[in-house]
Amino acid sequence: MENINWSEFGFGYTKTDFNVRCTYKDGKWGELEVSESDQVNVHMACTGLHYGQQAFEGLKAFQGPDGNVRIFRLEENGKRLQNSCHGIMMAELPLDIFEKAILKAVQLNKKWIPPYESGASLYIRPVLFGSGAQVGVKPAAEYTFVVFVMPVGPYFKEGFKPTDYVIYRGYDRAAPQGTGCYKVGGNYAASLRSGELAHDKGYSAVLFLDSKEKKYIDECGPANFFGIEGNKYVTPKSESILPSITNKSLCQIAEDLGLTVERRPIAVDELANFNEAGACGTAAVISPIRKIVDADNNIEYTFGEEAGETSLKLYETLRGIQYGTVEDKHNWNTIVDFE
Ligand code: PLP
Ligand code: COI
Numbered sequence: 001m002e003n004i005n006w007s008e009f010g011f012g013y014t015k016t017d018f019n020v021r022c023t024y025k026d027g028k029w030g031e032l033e034v035s036e037s038d039q040v041n042v043h044m045a046c047t048g049l050h051y052g053q054q055a056f057e058g059l060k061a062f063q064g065p066d067g068n069v070r071i072f073r074l075e076e077n078g079k080r081l082q083n084s085c086h087g088i089m090m091a092e093l094p095l096d097i098f099e100k101a102i103l104k105a106v107q108l109n110k111k112w113i114p115p116y117e118s119g120a121s122l123y124i125r126p127v128l129f130g131s132g133a134q135v136g137v138k139p140a141a142e143y144t145f146v147v148f149v150m151p152v153g154p155y156f157k158e159g160f161k162p163t164d165y166v167i168y169r170g171y172d173r174a175a176p177q178g179t180g181c182y183k184v185g186g187n188y189a190a191s192l193r194s195g196e197l198a199h200d201k202g203y204s205a206v207l208f209l210d211s212k213e214k215k216y217i218d219e220c221g222p223a224n225f226f227g228i229e230g231n232k233y234v235t236p237k238s239e240s241i242l243p244s245i246t247n248k249s250l251c252q253i254a255e256d257l258g259l260t261v262e263r264r265p266i267a268v269d270e271l272a273n274f275n276e277a278g279a280c281g282t283a284a285v286i287s288p289i290r291k292i293v294d295a296d297n298n299i300e301y302t303f304g305e306e307a308g309e310t311s312l313k314l315y316e317t318l319r320g321i322q323y324g325t326v327e328d329k330h331n332w333n334t335i336v337d338f339e
Contacts, residue, residue: 006118009153011283016150018108020101023131024091024143032101034108040146047140048129054185055084055129058282059245061106061122061149061336063113064324070333071106071124072282072322074099076245080183081126087182089139090130097145099334102126105147106336114151116323123152123283155222155283156204160307160315162290163204165220165279167268168194169296172211173221173240180218180240187242191221205279207292209268210238216265219244223281226250227266227274228310234262234274246280246318252330253317259310268294271301276308286315 021033047053059077063069078098085092102124106113114120125148132142156163171194174180174187194206205220217236219225224244226235233254235247251261271277277289288307293300307315320326321333 006114006120006151007153009114009120009151010157011123011152011155014112014150016109016112016148018105019146019148020105020108021147022093022097022101022145024145025141029091029094029097029145032097032104034104038148040144042131042144043133045133045135046129046131047134047138048131048144051130051134051137052184052186053088053090053130053140054127055081055088055090055183056125056127056185057081057183059102059124059126060152060282060322061113061124062322062324063116065116066324068324069106069113069122069336069338070322070324071102071336073245073249073332074102074334076248077126080243080245081128084182084184085128087179088184090128091143093128093145098126101145101147103334103336105149107338109149110338112149112151120151120153121322122149124149152283154285155281156287158204158287160286160288162288162303162305162307164202164290165205165207165292166198166201166203167207167209167292167294167296168197169209169214170194171206171208173206173208173218174211176210176212176240178240180238181242183242188221195221203293204287210240210265215267217268217271220279220284223279223284223287225266226278226280227271228276228308229273230275231258232260232262233310233314234264234266236266237263238265244281246282246285249318249332250280250286250314253314253321256329257313257317274301274303276311277301277303278307278311286311286318
């Protein structure tokens with residue numbers, strides 16, 4: 001597109017030309033609708049506003065050097081949205097509607113897809129919420145699904161340069177057996193206060209611990225955690241973290257690269273054993289960690305000023321698959337047809 005400086009995009013909202021919507025009413029999902037407005041008109045008593053009936057997704061489309069545009073793990077994101085809907089009693093969106101809506105939103109906003117050389121990508125944000133009115137605490141009878149897209153750069157402005165994370169035991173993001181494993185807005189609201197405190201002190205994010213024992217690593221506000229110990233990729237197993245699709249992909253890539261993958265509870269003091277550590281997610285990609293400060297105990301776990309070689313290899317392989325320069329052995333990409 002003319003006069004767009006793609007390299008200036010950080011991770012933030014940009015209005016693009018079209019969004020795609022679908023509503024659930026009388027027990028069924030309707031037809032897809034295309035809108036040019038970025039406003040949604042909702043009932044003041046809708047459950048999305050009052051009772052947190054709301055879930056979202058985040059995925060990306062990448063333009064490769066071959067000119068093809070690939071959406072990474074479309075179906076996995078659709079299934080996770082269904083799981084979130086199930087978790088908070090919202091109408092589940094059929095996978096075919098999810099996929100069609102996303103393809104349409106990307107196709108209609110073709111001019112907003114960053115070119116390969118820019119290093120930016122097109123972030124796709126599907127959101128689904130209770131749009132039906134309800135004053136008693138009950139699930140709504142009506143739901144609205146919207147997909148919008150925007151070009152984005154790195155989530156943490158440092159990109160692949162390692163940054164610092166902090167542990168605060170005074171704040172929890174999600175309860176065991178609560179909603180931490182769903183991608184629902186309330187989890188993010190719960191992470192805001194500690195997140196701002198961390199930012200004010202110069203940290204990229206809070207590394208949350210399990211809220212029951214405060215003994216094990218859970219995840220960051222916007223991303224999962226992994227550590228590298230010799231030839232092992234180690235990542236937390238917890239019922240209160242979001243099952244990250246990036247992390248799942250990295251586990252497979254690690255295995256393909258000959259690493260051993262361990263998904264298990266990771267005690268805080270095990271951080272001392274890791275040679276490398278990182279945060280991973282769609283927005284964060286891999287954001288290497290320089291140090292983790294346990295602020296309650298004045299302990300620092302350090303991992304180096306530069307990203308380690310295993311993190312770099314994982315990053316390059318993941319990016320390569322997403323941009324089409326490394327073979328997509330596991331069929332993770334959906335190529336968008338612009339005909
Ligand atoms: N954890 C949380 C809390 C997130 O919000 C995200 C982002 O979606 C992730 C992890 C990473 O998940 P994914 O890799 O599927 O984007
Ligand atoms: C993502 O990685 O897609 C996220 O949703 C993380 C954050 C922006 C909420």
